[in-house]
Amino acid sequence: MKKKHHAWLWWIVLALWLVVAGVGYMDTQTDAKTSSSTKTVRIGYQKGDIFDIARIQGGFAKRMKQKGYRVVWKEFQTGAALLTALNSGKLDYGRTGNTPPITSQASGSKLVYVGAASSRANSSGLLVSKTSSAKTIKDLKGKKIAYSKGSSSQYLLLKLLAKAGMSANDIKWVDLDPGAASTAFSQGKVDAWVVWDPYVASAQVTQNAKLIESASSVNTTDRDFILATSTYAKKHTKTSSTLLSELETSMEWANRHHTTLIKDLSSALSLDKKVVTKMVDRRRYSVSGMTQAIVKEQQDIADTLAKAHDISGDIDVSKAVLTTSQ
Amino acid sequence: MQLSTTQLKHQTALPSRRRHHISRQLIPWLVPLMLLIVWQITAQAGVLSASVLPAPTTVLQDGIALTQSGELPRNLAVSLFRATTGFAIGAIVGFVLALLTGLSTTWRLALDSSVQMVRNIPHLSLIPLVIIWFGIGEPAKITLVAIGVFFPVYINTFHGLASVDPELLEMGHVYGLTRWQQFRQIIFPSALPTILVGIRYALGVMWTTLIVAETVSTSSGIGYMSTNAQDFLDMKTILLCIIIYALLGKLSDTMVKALERQLLSWQKGNVA
Amino acid sequence: MTQNNPLLRLEHVSKEYGNQTVLNDVSTTIASGDFVAMVGMSGGGKSTLLRLIAGLESPTNGQVSQQDRIITELNTDSRTMFQDDRLLPWMTVRDNLTFGNHTPQSIEHANDLLARVDLSSFAESYPTDLSGGQKQRVALARALMSHPKLLLLDEPLGALDAFTRRKMQDLILDIWRQEHLTVILVTHDVTEAARMANKVFVIKNHRLAWQEHNALNYPRNNSQAVAAVADDILSQVIA
Numbered sequence: 001m002k003k004k005h006h007a008w009l010w011w012i013v014l015a016l017w018l019v020v021a022g023v024g025y026m027d028t029q030t031d032a033k034t035s036s037s038t039k040t041v042r043i044g045y046q047k048g049d050i051f052d053i054a055r056i057q058g059g060f061a062k063r064m065k066q067k068g069y070r071v072v073w074k075e076f077q078t079g080a081a082l083l084t085a086l087n088s089g090k091l092d093y094g095r096t097g098n099t100p101p102i103t104s105q106a107s108g109s110k111l112v113y114v115g116a117a118s119s120r121a122n123s124s125g126l127l128v129s130k131t132s133s134a135k136t137i138k139d140l141k142g143k144k145i146a147y148s149k150g151s152s153s154q155y156l157l158l159k160l161l162a163k164a165g166m167s168a169n170d171i172k173w174v175d176l177d178p179g180a181a182s183t184a185f186s187q188g189k190v191d192a193w194v195v196w197d198p199y200v201a202s203a204q205v206t207q208n209a210k211l212i213e214s215a216s217s218v219n220t221t222d223r224d225f226i227l228a229t230s231t232y233a234k235k236h237t238k239t240s241s242t243l244l245s246e247l248e249t250s251m252e253w254a255n256r257h258h259t260t261l262i263k264d265l266s267s268a269l270s271l272d273k274k275v276v277t278k279m280v281d282r283r284r285y286s287v288s289g290m291t292q293a294i295v296k297e298q299q300d301i302a303d304t305l306a307k308a309h310d311i312s313g314d315i316d317v318s319k320a321v322l323t324t325s326q
Numbered sequence: 327m328q329l330s331t332t333q334l335k336h337q338t339a340l341p342s343r344r345r346h347h348i349s350r351q352l353i354p355w356l357v358p359l360m361l362l363i364v365w366q367i368t369a370q371a372g373v374l375s376a377s378v379l380p381a382p383t384t385v386l387q388d389g390i391a392l393t394q395s396g397e398l399p400r401n402l403a404v405s406l407f408r409a410t411t412g413f414a415i416g417a418i419v420g421f422v423l424a425l426l427t428g429l430s431t432t433w434r435l436a437l438d439s440s441v442q443m444v445r446n447i448p449h450l451s452l453i454p455l456v457i458i459w460f461g462i463g464e465p466a467k468i469t470l471v472a473i474g475v476f477f478p479v480y481i482n483t484f485h486g487l488a489s490v491d492p493e494l495l496e497m498g499h500v501y502g503l504t505r506w507q508q509f510r511q512i513i514f515p516s517a518l519p520t521i522l523v524g525i526r527y528a529l530g531v532m533w534t535t536l537i538v539a540e541t542v543s544t545s546s547g548i549g550y551m552s553t554n555a556q557d558f559l560d561m562k563t564i565l566l567c568i569i570i571y572a573l574l575g576k577l578s579d580t581m582v583k584a585l586e587r588q589l590l591s592w593q594k595g596n597v598a
Numbered sequence: 599m600t601q602n603n604p605l606l607r608l609e610h611v612s613k614e615y616g617n618q619t620v621l622n623d624v625s626t627t628i629a630s631g632d633f634v635a636m637v638g639m640s641g642g643g644k645s646t647l648l649r650l651i652a653g654l655e656s657p658t659n660g661q662v663s664q665q666d667r668i669i670t671e672l673n674t675d676s677r678t679m680f681q682d683d684r685l686l687p688w689m690t691v692r693d694n695l696t697f698g699n700h701t702p703q704s705i706e707h708a709n710d711l712l713a714r715v716d717l718s719s720f721a722e723s724y725p726t727d728l729s730g731g732q733k734q735r736v737a738l739a740r741a742l743m744s745h746p747k748l749l750l751l752d753e754p755l756g757a758l759d760a761f762t763r764r765k766m767q768d769l770i771l772d773i774w775r776q777e778h779l780t781v782i783l784v785t786h787d788v789t790e791a792a793r794m795a796n797k798v799f800v801i802k803n804h805r806l807a808w809q810e811h812n813a814l815n816y817p818r819n820n821s822q823a824v825a826a827v828a829d830d831i832l833s834q835v836i837a
Binding site for chain 1: 400402403404405406407408409410411453454457458461462464541542544545546550553554555556560563577581584585588
């Protein structure tokens with residue numbers, strides 16, 4: 001009979017469970033509710049990128065709305081998931097680094113470049129721990145270097161090796177996504193790490209890691225790109241140009257308001273203010289359409305990856321660009 | 327996989343003697359408590375730096391801060407919604423399909439071998455497909471959880487229904503039970519312990535699938551909180567999420583156990 | 599005896615499984631109110647004969663009829679008790695009798711029968727709390743729930759210890775006499791057959807080899823007389 005006594009207690013637990021789940025349901029509905037009389041633009045972003053800045057700043061969505069577009073933000077944890085969603089038409093625009101559009105073009109997908117962001121050459125590079133004696137990549141011969149396959153760090157590492165006159169076999173390649181690499185690096189499980197901001201800034205500030213080679217030292221830009229499927233981009237050229245010009249307005253705002261930007265970003269990313277400050281201060285934010293020069297940069301990445309057999313066969317980057325300016 | 331762990335015993339032997347009773351309830355908590363104490367001491371002594379292993383008190387403070395900011399309750403509610411909906415869909419589909427294949431030879435021939443074939447595919451490898459078919463919103467996450475939950479429920483229900491003692495069925499026939507009565511009085515109660523094992527296992531799968539599902543385009547949920555924290559080496563939030571998962575897992579498991587005690591009170595040792 | 603109007607009539611009944619003959623041309627009648635014991639060695643066909651009468655299987659040749667109704671499917675006027683109790687472990691003792699049918703009449707009837715087998719205090723218990731003999735008493739009460747004319751007992755006492763077995767025999771005999779049942783008992787215990795039955799069939803080599811009235815008076819407390827009858831039966835079985 002004692003057991004019976006407890007039964008009602010479990011019914012209460014179950015009821016509470018369902019109530020909380022109901023609250024969760026309401027929560028998931030709030031961003032999907034607004035009506036769709038205006039044209040919807042679905043944008044995929046990752047934490048801390050240019051879209052995220054435009055999103056946090058808020059003005060972007062308002063200005064787009066005035067021009068008749070409703071912006072729906074979709075956050076992704078990995079570039080791979082973002083590209084899958086973009087390819088299957090669940091997104092209209094997405095941002096990635098410089099390498100994903102190349103690997104995805106090589107695998108036959110129909111993504112095109114809509115726009116490019118300014119150089120990140122000073123905030124991407126090769127990190128070693130504060131106790132490491134390595135001064136250049138040459139000192140890392142035979143050592144373990146973390147990178148993320150299919151990301152800009154792969155190309156950057158190939159470039160750094162080429163500059164030092166080393167071959168790909170001279171180091172041990174450790175493929176880790178940034179989250180896992182960050183742990184591995186802080187624990188000394190890898191000797192060096194090729195990555196971008198905010199990871200670089202975070203490692204520099206919190207672990208006193210040293211940035212011994214940056215992308216600028218090998219004359220690469222490590223840009224971000226805004227991508228869309230070619231069918232969508234062809235049909236929505238006006239949307240694309242509006243998006244780019246409004247995004248540029250947001251970027252200008254970001255360049256002028258570092259204090260506010262740092263405050264907003266550090267709370268959105270739950271990152272130390274010092275880390276965000278470092279990241280923001282060494283970068284000028286800007287976006288533009290595709291230019292011949294940028295296409296050439298991308299073509300060099302494609303050729304380098306093809307030579308290293310990281311992509312199968314040669315590709316022509318210009319085929320993935322609808323129009324170029326200048 | 328443990329899908330066939332139908333032999334798992336259901337809550338055996340509750341001793342009647344009272345002084346054993348209390349110690350029986352306390353002993354399972356001893357190991358977690360010891361771990362917690364050792365953890366706190368090592369963290370305080372500075373054996374491990376706070377970025378590697380923050381003290382339990384730090385984790386607790388993080389939990390309180392996140393609760394006050396509303397972030398934790400909100401993510402918890404969203405995760406609970408996804409888990410519950412996915413579980414309900416997966417469990418109902420699995421149960422109904424197993425009823426068909428378990429009770430009808432035609433359905434069994436038509437479906438069971440296909441299901442058995444598909445069941446060995448790790449369901450998380452379906453993420454790209456789920457994104458393409460269901461998009462990146464809630465349906466995709468719920469579908470993933472539902473797929474994960476479906477198989478243990480289906481397989482255990484099917485197994486439970488198929489392994490009913492034929493002698494009891496013959497008895498039911500001899501005593502003139504209708505087909506419905508046969509099901510209601512003999513087949514279903516006999517399969518129930520196995521079905522409940524499936525449900526318990528499915529609840530575990532529900533949580534593990536949800537963590538992964540919540541790394542696919544989302545900005546809410548406990549899984550999102552923890553991958554986000556991982557990206558920026560926020561150890562205290564990672565640990566907080568792990569502890570929340572452990573507690574949620576324990577809670578759901580305890581609920582099924584309570585359900586078992588109610589439904590299976592006829593088993594020896596369960597009788598109060 | 600009412601030989602001209604029997605309850606059960608078996609006419610040239612044969613049963614084959616593939617090439618194997620299990621019963622070969624069995625013909626006999628069983629009168630209403632008879633207590634028949636079917637004895638014989640294992641595999642001789644006596645259990646199959648019981649299943650044919652219960653309508654759980656149909657004969658390859660010949661026919662079984664009960665009161666001019668040919669049995670082709672389940673014989674609903676009979677109830678079978680098996681060697682194992684086959685109680686449903688998830689139901690209380692009383693629900694095992696009513697099969698969860700909770701009308702006042704069926705509950706009252708179940709209570710009466712539980713009183714009859716001396717298990718009233720166990721009505722709310724689950725089978726797992728009962729001894730082997732108690733479980734068989736529940737099974738017996740369950741068999742009587744539908745007021746069957748014919749009670750078929752497939753070695754129901756085989757697994758019980760000697761004392762429990764003796765008490766069960768007396769209980770079944772009591773019920774048989776008070777309820778005016780017809781009972782067919784399959785057993786390989788010749789003493790049990792001698793103690794209980796008024797008619798003994800010996801099934802041997804798939805045939806009905808011998809049938810005889812057992813005229814001892816009830817209650818059969820004279821163990822010497824019972825032993826003598828048992829001896830007779832035994833000599834027929836092994837002859």
